[in-house]
Amino acid sequence: KNQVEQSPQSLIILEGKNCTLQCNYTVSPFSNLRWYKQDTGRGPVSLTIMTFSENTKSNGRYTATLDADTKQSSLHITASQLSDSASYICVVRPMDSSYKLIFGSGTRLLVRP
């Protein structure tokens, strides 16, 4: 069964600190893996998209990594800001014709002053 699991479920860090969020998936084969940021009461916004052949992708203070062999991805946030408080969702697009996405349950990040 295609699944995407994220850890931790929630995380609290102090402003300015770094953090790393984890994503394990069983989707195979897959077309790409995405990380989204979702603010409370808003729709998800794309942070990074990586194909199966890419190992890393950066977007400002966000850096995603992908290990297709171990089926793991991580999202590293550098020098966290209060505005980083949100849910971060790992999403995998299977390599099929349905265009459906497989969503992780998300990690809720709270950045405190």
Added chain:
Amino acid sequence: GAVVSQHPSWVICKSGTSVKIECRSLDFQATTMFWYRQFPKQSLMLMATSNEGSKATYEQGVEKDKFLINHASLTLSTLTVTSAHPEDSSFYICSAREEREGWDEQFFGPGTRLTVL
């Protein structure tokens, strides 16, 4: 990036009434749009795939007669929640698929908060 809008952003209605939610791709054409529902502290759950000019494809457990989807143009899909009940209260999010040469991407709308009294 491409922009997807939803209207309304929030709606409160009485039990038994119907509510229509619009999803528009503002600067691209989308042959495929998706409707999701999200409950508090949970991730998005796909309800249905909306295809322009044809019937929507519903996920298992989603009542097609209750959640009517119309994708009449390449930039507009609508979700109508018929005979709404309090348990239909949720955050509804749409996404629109943009297809280009060699890749495609889904862009999400800002969501619609539905509260049924």
